Amino acid sequence: xxGSLESGSRLLLLLVVSNxxxxxxxxxxxxxxxxxxxxxxxxxxxxxxxxxxSHYIHDLSSEMFNEFDKRYAQGKGFITMALNSxxxxxxxxxxxxxxxxxxxxxxxxxxxxxLLRSWNDxxxxxxxxxxxxxxxxDAILSRAIEIEEENKRLLEGMEMIFGQVIPGAKETEPYPVxxxxxxxxxxxxxxxxxAFYNLLHCLRRDSSKIDTYLKLLNCRIIxxxxx
Amino acid sequence: MKENAASRxxxxxxxxxxxSLLNGQSPPEKPKLVKCxxxxxxxxxxxxxxxxxxGLPTNYTLTYxxxxxxxIHECPDYKTGxxxxxxxxxxxxxxxxxxxxxxxxxxxxxxSSSDPLYVHVTYIVEPEPPANLTLELKHPEDRKPYLWIxxxxxxxxxxxxxxxxxxxxxxxxxxxxxxxxxxxxxxQTQLKIFNLYPGQKYLVQIRCKPDHGYWSExxxxxxxxxxxxxxxxxxxxxxxxxxxxxxxxxxxxxxxxLKGYSMVxxxxxxxxxxxxxxxxxxxxxxxxxxxxxxxxxxxxFPPTSDCEDLLMEFxxxxxxxxxxxxxxxxxEHTEQGVKPMHLDLDSDSGRGSCDSPSLLSEKCDxxxxxxxxxxxxEGPEKLENPETNLTCLQAPQSTSVEGKxxxxxxxxxxxxxxxxxxxxxxxxxxxxxxxIADVCELALGMAGTTATSLDQTDQHALKASKTIETGRxxxxxxxxxxxxxxxxxxxxxxxxxxxxxxxxxxAKPLEYVExxxxxxxxxxxxFPKQNEKFGAPEASxxxxxxxxxTDSNILVLVPDPQAQNLTLLEEPAKKAPPALP
Numbered sequence: 001x002x003g004s005l006e007s008g009s010r011l012l013l014l015l016v017v018s019n020x021x022x023x024x025x026x027x028x029x030x031x032x033x034x035x036x037x038x039x040x041x042x043x044x045x046x047x048x049x050x051x052x053x054s055h056y057i058h059d060l061s062s063e064m065f066n067e068f069d070k071r072y073a074q075g076k077g078f079i080t081m082a083l084n085s086x087x088x089x090x091x092x093x094x095x096x097x098x099x100x101x102x103x104x105x106x107x108x109x110x111x112x113x114x115l116l117r118s119w120n121d122x123x124x125x126x127x128x129x130x131x132x133x134x135x136x137x138d139a140i141l142s143r144a145i146e147i148e149e150e151n152k153r154l155l156e157g158m159e160m161i162f163g164q165v166i167p168g169a170k171e172t173e174p175y176p177v178x179x180x181x182x183x184x185x186x187x188x189x190x191x192x193x194x195a196f197y198n199l200l201h202c203l204r205r206d207s208s209k210i211d212t213y214l215k216l217l218n219c220r221i222i223x224x225x226x227x
Numbered sequence: 228m229k230e231n232a233a234s235r236x237x238x239x240x241x242x243x244x245x246x247s248l249l250n251g252q253s254p255p256e257k258p259k260l261v262k263c264x265x266x267x268x269x270x271x272x273x274x275x276x277x278x279x280x281x282g283l284p285t286n287y288t289l290t291y292x293x294x295x296x297x298x299i300h301e302c303p304d305y306k307t308g309x310x311x312x313x314x315x316x317x318x319x320x321x322x323x324x325x326x327x328x329x330x331x332x333x334x335x336x337x338x339s340s341s342d343p344l345y346v347h348v349t350y351i352v353e354p355e356p357p358a359n360l361t362l363e364l365k366h367p368e369d370r371k372p373y374l375w376i377x378x379x380x381x382x383x384x385x386x387x388x389x390x391x392x393x394x395x396x397x398x399x400x401x402x403x404x405x406x407x408x409x410x411x412x413x414x415q416t417q418l419k420i421f422n423l424y425p426g427q428k429y430l431v432q433i434r435c436k437p438d439h440g441y442w443s444e445x446x447x448x449x450x451x452x453x454x455x456x457x458x459x460x461x462x463x464x465x466x467x468x469x470x471x472x473x474x475x476x477x478x479x480x481x482x483x484x485l486k487g488y489s490m491v492x493x494x495x496x497x498x499x500x501x502x503x504x505x506x507x508x509x510x511x512x513x514x515x516x517x518x519x520x521x522x523x524x525x526x527x528f529p530p531t532s533d534c535e536d537l538l539m540e541f542x543x544x545x546x547x548x549x550x551x552x553x554x555x556x557x558x559e560h561t562e563q564g565v566k567p568m569h570l571d572l573d574s575d576s577g578r579g580s581c582d583s584p585s586l587l588s589e590k591c592d593x594x595x596x597x598x599x600x601x602x603x604x605e606g607p608e609k610l611e612n613p614e615t616n617l618t619c620l621q622a623p624q625s626t627s628v629e630g631k632x633x634x635x636x637x638x639x640x641x642x643x644x645x646x647x648x649x650x651x652x653x654x655x656x657x658x659x660x661x662x663i664a665d666v667c668e669l670a671l672g673m674a675g676t677t678a679t680s681l682d683q684t685d686q687h688a689l690k691a692s693k694t695i696e697t698g699r700x701x702x703x704x705x706x707x708x709x710x711x712x713x714x715x716x717x718x719x720x721x722x723x724x725x726x727x728x729x730x731x732x733x734a735k736p737l738e739y740v741e742x743x744x745x746x747x748x749x750x751x752x753x754f755p756k757q758n759e760k761f762g763a764p765e766a767s768x769x770x771x772x773x774x775x776x777t778d779s780n781i782l783v784l785v786p787d788p789q790a791q792n793l794t795l796l797e798e799p800a801k802k803a804p805p806a807l808p
Contacts (some may be wrong), residue, residue, distance in 0.1 A: 227386060
């Protein structure tokens with residue numbers, strides 16, 4: 001009697017566990033509100049969410065850059081000084097489609113994470129300094145604030161994806177550190193605006209990279225190169 | 228010497244200049260880079276606009292260098308993009324690097340360079356229009372017919388690998404219409420259009436856009452003719468719907484007609500009228516009091532367990548700070564009937580003292596907003612005190628009685644000693660009376676009918692039931708009540724006749740009835756007992772005890788040996804009915 005009860009409960013447990021394993025990735029659940037580790041989210045949903053956020057960040061960055069360009073950079077030739085000014089240029093990111101397709105998804109993901117992490121600090125200072133900018137239009141400030149928030153969200157999501165796609169991988173890769181704060185705070189207005197221009201230009205470019213890589217990974221991993 | 232050489236050179240130069248001016252030749256004007264576009268984010272092409280060539284054959288070259296490189300390259304392909312263009316193949320395209328591009332115009336006279344253009348390939352994406360647009364009319368058997376539009380992604384875009392994310396816009400209109408109907412799709416390469424007008428020729432166009440970039444040009448127009456016999460609407464479904472709704476309406480009308488009243492009552496139930504158990508209104512109207520009373524009696528009268536239930540849900544007296552002790556009922560009243568009441572008052576869970584009339588009256592203050600919820604058994608003004616079984620009634624303002632007259636009904640838990648001659652429904656706390664007169668009348672009536680069972684306890688209880696709250700109000704109301712009572716001719720039969728001095732100041736719920744005198748026609752004149760405190764006008768204090776009740780509603784009193792004026796009293800039954808309202 002007791003033995004049959006035990007075996008029955010074991011069987012039930014086995015059924016439940018097998019159901020969970022089989023059903024993983026089929027049913028989509030909402031993203032965990034309490035942070036990672038509290039609930040199971042399907043990889044497809046994570047990628048969907050990440051792609052949406054990265055797309056949004058790139059849109060915001062482009063708009064912010066265009067606004068700044070229109071208002072502060074007309075006829076100033078800031079672009080000539082924006083070459084080679086990004087702090088993330090040391091990261092070995094692929095530069096075209098072929099290179100990106102030949103890069104392993106593990107490498108791509110750690111590159112994305114490195115980019116996201118290296119932008120945390122500059123975004124924070126960007127918001128602070130734009131606030132203090134004389135006559136800063138709300139269009140720029142509001143977008144800066146939004147981008148900072150979304151960047152954090154995307155970083156969270158990417159860490160979750162990384163944990164799921166490559167379980168057990170260490171993610172303590174070093175990331176490039178931004179040191180452009182003094183140039184943002186300089187008294188010389190032209191130099192300051194030039195520094196802002198560089199920062200916004202680099203942000204736009206890096207957000208484009210992140211967006212493209214993520215969309216590539218999404219099609220590769222979730223849709224098996226059949227988007 | 229030197230001066231001569233210099234002047235000679237100048238002279239020759241001027242000569243040349245003048246010669247060339249005369250010929251109309253000059254170095255070329257600065258060319259201008261118009262735009263650069265990438266159709267698939269893998270290659271890109273730049274176009275320029277030449278300036279005036281200065282009359283001489285001019286060559287154009289395009290030179291560029293990439294961000295982070297110092298080496299200057301020349302355009303790899305001048306042909307693919309057409310005239311005045313430069314095509315950068317995959318090999319020469321880097322997506323996230325800035326290109327600095329310059330066009331140079333060279334002729335015999337000189338070189339002119341354009342302003343540099345800074346090109347970032349990600350931001351110049353503009354795809355070609357979608358290809359292979361096909362239109363097809365479909366007539367599936369069991370569904371509505373539609374127009375099926377299909378297309379394929381533009382050339383040079385890699386959608387499958389996810390490198391190029393695309394979205395489409397389709398627009399169509401009848402040939403002669405002015406407004407386009409637009410549709411958007413994300414990844415799908417087909418669209419189904421319903422609701423087409425038969426006999427029209429439709430024009431369809433499509434364009435696309437990358438996730439970040441420019442819209443493509445509209446594809447060339449495709450047209451399709453909708454035949455005249457194209458079935459637009461599926462009318463059979465509408466006919467079915469119409470018939471069904473008509474049938475439903477008919478059913479509803481029929482149901483309403485048949486059971487209109489019951490449905491209405493179902494939706495809006497009528498407020499139940501007053502119902503006294505065993506009280507037959509019709510008998511009352513006929514004036515047959517005897518039958519009425521008999522009907523009342525026969526209805527399990529006196530009420531037993533029901534009564535208890537009704538009586539049990541009473542006042543809930545919450546914390547009372549000032550524990551006004553109820554004046555202990557004097558121990559001399561050891562009659563059987565009295566005891567339970569006393570015990571009731573004392574034996575509740577420590578709250579008996581709270582239920583002093585003054586306190587209860589305070590609590591009765593609260594539900595004053597609900598006057599005259601006479602008839603419903605669930606009166607809002609009842610205060611609960613299940614333990615003490617004390618209830619609190621309210622007289623509403625309709626009688627312009629400012630205070631209230633709480634009636635304290637001490638009910639024995641045992642049915643054997645039912646303290647009330649009346650059915651509890653009358654004196655239940657849920658009822659409030661419209662006027663004191665009614666109360667008196669009812670009480671009288673009930674007292675009259677049940678005079679047979681009236682014994683000492685009942686008398687006491689009656690008195691208790693008529694306990695008026697102490698205090699200023701109580702005094703006034705009692706007086707008014709008494710006046711009201713005494714206005715009725717028959718009311719001095721049973722009811723006490725309070726004098727100016729109201730005896731109930733001290734919050735004693737129990738009063739004893741003294742028979743003051745017996746009139747010649749056998750009417751009992753009773754006195755409250757407490758007259759002795761205030762100096763009773765008559766010296767005699769007489770107590771009588773009801774020994775039994777005869778059949779014909781006759782009180783049989785036991786003569787008290789101490790009393791002097793006690794006689795056997797008869798209360799004619801016919802005295803009681805007139806008291807009834």
